[in-house]
Amino acid sequence: MERETVDLLQPLWRALVVFRLLTWAFACFGVWTRWDGIVRPYGAVLQLAVMGVWTLISSYGYSRRWGRRNTRLAFADLIITVGCMFATLWAQPLLDIRAGASVLTSVWAAGPVLALAISRGRDGGLLGAATISLALLSLRGVDNVSKILSNVQLLLVAGLVVGYAASTMRQAGVRLREAIAAESATAERLRLSRSIHDGVLQVLAQVQRRGTAIGGEATELAQLAAEQEVALRTLMSTRPTVATGDRVDLCGLLLPLATTRIDVVVPATQVLLPASTAGELVAAVKEALSNVTKHAGPGARSWVVVEDLGAEILVSVRDDGVGTTPARLEQARADGHLGVSQSIRGRIADLGGTVTVRTAPGEGTEWELKI
Incomplete structure (x- = not known):
């Protein structure tokens, strides 16, 4: 019909x-x-x-x-x-x-x-x-x-x-x-968001505050409540990923990566890319975030920022962890650890893009993925 x-x-x-x-x-x-x-x-x-x-x-x-x-x-x-x-x-x-x-x-x-x-x-x-x-x-x-x-x-x-x-x-x-489907999905998402905000999110926020104040074993409960609150807020703000034909919104693919320790900042408008290109770029971002979890330290936070520069798309992945040195990154590649050389640099190189990494001990690490 x-x-x-x-x-x-x-x-x-x-x-x-x-x-x-x-x-x-x-x-x-x-x-x-x-x-x-x-x-x-x-x-x-x-x-x-x-x-x-x-x-x-x-x-x-x-x-x-x-x-x-x-x-x-x-x-x-x-x-x-x-x-x-x-x-x-x-x-x-x-x-x-x-x-x-x-x-x-x-x-x-x-x-x-x-x-x-x-x-x-x-x-x-x-x-x-x-x-x-x-x-x-x-x-x-x-x-x-x-x-x-x-x-x-x-x-x-x-x-x-x-x-x-x-x-x-x-x-x-x-x-x-597609516009009618997106409008219907947005209207339903707004309706659910109001219900969730008035109920579930307020309860989770209260649990987080009370658990932190009580301390002890309640701190773990507060942390779980905080994680679920972020997950729900991310779900409420997630955009439809499919745009037209085989082009998808990169922002809609990256927003679900947000957690209590990962902030995702994207433009207000869609950043449309071919589906294969967007998939490879998201995979490279996930690998960079995985490295944060493994090597940046237990309390490290991460920020993923998307910038639409017109002819180019720049995705930055930055953390405030322990950092490292370029020499250690090169040594890791020589030792057979292929996460950086293949999963990040290799993917972006196959897309015709460039990868820049800035890091120093105690100053965290920042990846710039440009295509």
Whole structure:
């Protein structure tokens, strides 16, 4: 139901149905005005009857979701329309057609061009226009190319314009669905956040304060309450990670890393990256935070800061731990500890980025990951 609600192509399909019906009526009017010049009138009547039946069938299909989503109907429309064009031979000999007699399908033959353009975009419109043009050329003959050139141009332009418009509207529909989903998720998150803030977070904050004041074994309980409070606040502030196509919001991937000892600071706006790039960057950040846990000392705190510099993205991972020296980092790599050389430097290098590390004994460590 949601997809049907935001299907921006519906007006184009409805216009196609109206076009089909009007052009069939126009074809009937053309036969009536040229009745005396038709060699076999009964053949023209039979052709119009076949066109009328298929117009009703295709119009019904294009008015239903299954007909719009399944391109087989548009391709069947193309095949049957070409057949109806050649059915003009029931009413007029081929020599008369090549001598200037009208192809009785007239503008009705442009229907599948529009249908393919709507369902398959620019390429579908060009395919339909080329097929109808070749059928028209085979009926008229190569000697009449100049006479049908304007018709071919109109078919190509119609296929291109309608195909481009359909593709643009389809992309807009995808973005609209994503926006509606994100808005719904945000509204639900805000509702839950109010409930959590009014209840659970206040209780956890009270437990933390009382446990710290009591001391002793209650201190551990206070620490657990503090960790759960941070986890809940992080969950409440986490953004949807999926944006458009294969691009994701780097900030939405990094925010869940926040704990009582890790602060994550991100821009107010999304920082969109290809999913694979964002995944590798997050993995490098996690490895840097893992090194803090292992080597920076039991009381070390960490800060992850994301900066969008336009052409570059800078992610800083800093801690206030015991620090080290560049020489010890190099010695660790030589000893076979590959966390820094492979998990951090290697990942960023594969992305075409750079890694800068600043550290000194007693001054903590700061990693700058720039891509």
